[in-house]
Amino acid sequence: MSLTTFDTxxxxxxxxxxxxxxxxxxxxxxxxxxxxxxxxxxxxxxxxDERRAAGAxxxxxxxxxxxxxxxxxxxxxxxxxxxxxxxSYVSPYDAHxxxxxxxxxxxxxGRLNMDEFAMGSSCETSFFQKTHxxxxxxxxxxxxxxxxxxxxxxxxxxxxxxxxxxxxxxxPAAYCGIVGLKPTYxxxxxxxxxAFASSLDQIGPMGRTVADCAAMLQVIAGHxxxxxxxxxxxxxxxxxxxxxxxxxxxxxxxxxxxxxxxxPEIRAAVNAAVEFYRSRGCEIKEVSLPHTEYAxxxxxxxxxxxxxxxxxxxxxxxxxxxxxxxxxxxxVYCKSxxxxxxxxxxxxxxxxxxxxxxxxxxxxxxxxxKVRTLIRNDFLKAFEDVDVLxxxxxxxxxxxxxxxxxxxxxxxxxxxxxxxxxxxxLPGLSMPCGFGSSGLPIGxxxxxxxxxxxxxxxxxxxxxxxxxxKSARPKGLVR
Amino acid sequence: xxxxxxxxxxxxxxxxxxxxxPEEKRVYLAxxxxxLDYFARLDELDVSNVEPSAxxxxxxxxxxxxxxxxxxxxxxxxxxxxxxxxxxxxMPRVVSE
Numbered sequence: 001m002s003l004t005t006f007d008t009x010x011x012x013x014x015x016x017x018x019x020x021x022x023x024x025x026x027x028x029x030x031x032x033x034x035x036x037x038x039x040x041x042x043x044x045x046x047x048x049d050e051r052r053a054a055g056a057x058x059x060x061x062x063x064x065x066x067x068x069x070x071x072x073x074x075x076x077x078x079x080x081x082x083x084x085x086x087x088s089y090v091s092p093y094d095a096h097x098x099x100x101x102x103x104x105x106x107x108x109x110g111r112l113n114m115d116e117f118a119m120g121s122s123c124e125t126s127f128f129q130k131t132h133x134x135x136x137x138x139x140x141x142x143x144x145x146x147x148x149x150x151x152x153x154x155x156x157x158x159x160x161x162x163x164x165x166x167x168x169x170x171x172p173a174a175y176c177g178i179v180g181l182k183p184t185y186x187x188x189x190x191x192x193x194x195a196f197a198s199s200l201d202q203i204g205p206m207g208r209t210v211a212d213c214a215a216m217l218q219v220i221a222g223h224x225x226x227x228x229x230x231x232x233x234x235x236x237x238x239x240x241x242x243x244x245x246x247x248x249x250x251x252x253x254x255x256x257x258x259x260x261x262x263x264p265e266i267r268a269a270v271n272a273a274v275e276f277y278r279s280r281g282c283e284i285k286e287v288s289l290p291h292t293e294y295a296x297x298x299x300x301x302x303x304x305x306x307x308x309x310x311x312x313x314x315x316x317x318x319x320x321x322x323x324x325x326x327x328x329x330x331x332v333y334c335k336s337x338x339x340x341x342x343x344x345x346x347x348x349x350x351x352x353x354x355x356x357x358x359x360x361x362x363x364x365x366x367x368x369x370k371v372r373t374l375i376r377n378d379f380l381k382a383f384e385d386v387d388v389l390x391x392x393x394x395x396x397x398x399x400x401x402x403x404x405x406x407x408x409x410x411x412x413x414x415x416x417x418x419x420x421x422x423x424x425x426l427p428g429l430s431m432p433c434g435f436g437s438s439g440l441p442i443g444x445x446x447x448x449x450x451x452x453x454x455x456x457x458x459x460x461x462x463x464x465x466x467x468x469x470k471s472a473r474p475k476g477l478v479r
Numbered sequence: 480x481x482x483x484x485x486x487x488x489x490x491x492x493x494x495x496x497x498x499x500x501p502e503e504k505r506v507y508l509a510x511x512x513x514x515l516d517y518f519a520r521l522d523e524l525d526v527s528n529v530e531p532s533a534x535x536x537x538x539x540x541x542x543x544x545x546x547x548x549x550x551x552x553x554x555x556x557x558x559x560x561x562x563x564x565x566x567x568x569x570m571p572r573v574v575s576e
Contacts, residue, residue, distance in 0.1 A: 092555035185535050199534030228541040229534065297518045308495060315496070318568055319559035328571050330496075338498030346497055350507055351514065353495040354486060367521055369531030374524070376535060409513055425535020450535075 003211040003242060004060065005470075006158050012052070012063035016045035016107065019065055023110075023156045026477055029137055031129045032151040034070050035078050035111040041065070044107040051105060060215050060239070062105030067157035069148050070111040071118060072203065073192035074098045077108070081194050082126035083116045085320045085340025095192020096227065097161060097203050097220045104219045109157050113147030116342045117311065118168055118196045120144055121414050124405055125344040132401070133175060134474040135440055139398040142172030148206045149176035154477055159207035159216055163193060165200045166299055167393075167418025170430035173206055174393035174443020177432045177472060179460070180206040181213045184451045185425035186231040188217075189224030197306035198229075200299075200422040209470050210431065210460045214238040217453065233451070241454045246462050248281035249455060252386030256292035257417055262395045269434030269442040270392045276463060277390070285386055289378040294371050295420040300412055301355050301368035302423070308352030314340065347408060376424040383449045388459050391417050393430040393443035417445060427453050431460050432469035441472070486511055 002008065007015050020038045027033060048063035057063075068074055071081045073091035075098070080086045098108060115125040123131040123146030131146045133139040134154040141150040145162030149172035152160050162169040164182035173180025181204045188203045195201060205216035221235045253274065258267065278284050316322040316336025323335035341349070355364040382389065395416060404411045421428040426447055433444040448456035464470055488504045488511075499507070553566045562569040 089559050092551060092558055225541075225543060291524075294521060294524065297521050300514065301518060312496075316561065317570060318557075320561070322561035326571065329573055331498075332571060333496040334498040337496055338500075341497065343503075346495075346499070346503070347507060347510065349495045349497060350488075350491050351511060354491045354511070354515075357491065357494055364518065366531055367526060369533065370526035370529040371521055371524060372532045373529050374526070376532060408510055409517060412514075423535065 002060070003239065004215050005208050005212055006060070006064045006215070008063065012045040012048040012107070013042060015063070016041055016065060019109070019156060026154050026156060029132060029477075030134055030150050030154055030156075031131045032113055032147040032154065032156060033110045034080060034082065034113050034126075034128050034147070037077070037110070041107055041109050048105055048107065058103070058105035061101065061219050064106045065109050065158045066101055066106045066216070067110055067112050067148055067151045067160035068098070068108050069114055069145050069160065069162050071114065071163060071194040072097060072161055074108050078111055079194065080111070080128070081117045082114045082128060083340065083342065083345065084127045085314050085336070087127075087321055089319055093192065096189035096224045098192060100220050106219075112145070112151055112160060115144035115146070116345050117194070117307070118144040118163060118165055119307070119344050119348050121167070121171060121411055122399070122401070122404070123147060124401065125342055127342055130401055133398050134477060135177060136398070136438070138400055139440070140175070140401050142175035142398060144168040144172075145180075145206060146172045149173055149178055149180070152176070152178045152206055152208060153474060155473070159205060159212050161203060162206045163201060163203050164422065165196050165303060166422050167415045169204050169206055170393050170418050170428055170443070170445060171415070173430040174441070175398040177441030177469070177474075178206060178208055179210055179213050179429065179431045180204065181217060181429045181453070181456075182421065182427060183217065183221065183453060184427045186229050187221050187427075187451065187453070189227040189230045191224055191226040195310040197303040198310060199306060200303060202422070210457055210464050211239070211242055214242055214457050231451075236454050238454060238457055241458055242461055244458070246280070246458070248283070249387040249459055250283045250285060250385070251277055252285050252287035252382050252389045254287050254289045254292070254382065254389055254391060256289050257391040262392055263397060265436040266392050266395070266397070266442050270390070270444050273433045273444050273463060274390060276466065280462060287382040287386060287389070289382060289420065291371065291374045291378050292416075292420060295375055295423060296412060296416060298368045298371045298375065298423060299415070299419040300351070301364050302372065304348040304352030305355045305365050306352070308349045308356065311345070311349055316340070344408070372423050375420055379420070379424045379426060379447075387449070387455055389447040391445045391447065393417060393445040397436050397438070397440045397442075421447055426450060427456055429456050429460055431464060432472070433463070433467075434469070435472070486515070
């Protein structure tokens with residue numbers, strides 16, 4: 001029996017047609033996709049059917065319909081980063097992950113909405129559209145990979161690619177009731193990913209179940225010489241590890257993550273998960289990550305600083321929209337960027353430029369990098385005693401569309417439980433662990449040792465197998 | 480960290496090469512001031528003996544052989560350029576006649 005939920009029974013073309021029809025029905029209300037090319041997807045599906053008929057299937061991902069976040073290059077497909085400045089850009093090459101998935105026979109389907117250049121926690125900074133949470137259309141799906149999370153939750157693809165710089169896979173996964181995995185920094189090549197903050201960015205799977213995510217990770221992980229931070233290590237057999245018998249692990253609960261600032265329903269759901277693990281023989285231990293409170297200022301110095309450098313390439317010269325009013329080279333830069341970037345992207349580029357500017361570099365950027373060391377050391381110390389950390393993914397339920405757009409600092413504070421993981425380069429997984437009284441899904445986060453995705457996935461699977469959350473779907477979507 | 484971070488918004492916008500409207504300058508000045516105040520809490524920590532982390536992975540310089548290999552076609556390289564001519568990107572004249 002297959003471990004994954006991928007549909008292998010029907011013909012791939014029939015499955016693709018059904019997904020296209022479902023998108024046509026749901027997209028006016030959800031808005032997960034910036035772009036869809038049904039003809040292209042059906043051609044990929046037909047090729048998969050042909051392989052299957054010829055007995056030449058490429059493996060468990062052959063014919064699986066994968067949604068793609070709109071910052072990952074797929075040759076010949078548009079790529080906008082949900083920004084006006086890349087409104088008409090078409091990728092001339094494949095990202096490493098796109099190459100890998102194509103090589104495994106997956107169907108790369110559509111371009112999924114996101115916060116502009118992945119800067120945001122709600123998909124509201126997209127130039128093109130708002131995405132609505134399939135569980136409550138008045139609320140955001142989270143971000144920045146909100147389109148990916150909403151599309152998976154609403155059944156508009158079987159699994160999706162997301163990217164995570166400060167929680168952009170895990171927070172929308174929690175908000176939309178799905179599983180999202182941010183791998184260890186360096187496990188998945190960033191070649192062909194539009195860069196936001198290069199020392200933090202990582203591509204990962206967002207799927208309905210732990211095994212679905214493991215199956216995709218199996219394909220996309222591994223060394224790639226085109227990304228100089230890609231780790232030169234063999235890829236473990238994740239799928240094999242999921243079939244091994246359950247074994248208790250030592251679970252740490254960082255006390256800084258279980259405070260009064262967390263919604264009581266979320267705390268209760270995560271505490272129930274702790275009791276589940278205890279009942280399975282896991283040792284539970286309180287640990288401390290004393291520098292947790294500094295993670296947000298560190299992140300919001302480092303990420304904008306790196307972004308201000310990375311986004312310098314969008315200058316109206318080589319591949320971005322050029323202002324029609326620009327009369328000289330300087331105006332091509334300033335006017336194209338002034339017109340092309342949205343307000344959150346400008347805010348972060350300004351913040352980053354300031355933090356790196358002469359006279360302020362030591363006070364902000366260098367100091368933040370030093371505190372980053374302290375944050376990473378906190379985790380390494382905790383992992384001397386435990387195998388996995390268990391925390392809430394978010395302090396609150398999904399917020400309403402428009403609720404936080406005018407208060408950037410309050411939006412930034414929502415990232416408190418996810419960003420430390422990026423600063424320390426660790427793997428982190430969010431999975432559903434219950435529902436609030438209003439019917440909104442709740443996510444819990446498992447954090448692993450560097451490169452120990454195997455323990456993370458196995459620990460998550462033990463919980464998933466004993467609960468019904470993976471089969472829960474948003475109701476009332478299809479009329 | 481400076482006591483009262485005074486942002487010269489015109490200077491920063493110029494460094495970032497972003498043209499801002501007067502309204503944007505007003506809004507960003509207020510919002511960034513608030514965010515920088517929040518950053519001041521990093522001053523509470525003594526980091527004098529701490530090494531900075533540029534990133535989390537223990538990866539250092541990566542070398543490869545300098546071997547010529549095929550690259551992208553010129554047509555693909557300039558396919559997204561807003562203005563182009565003869566396989567080259569076109570920009571406004573830099574040197575006046």
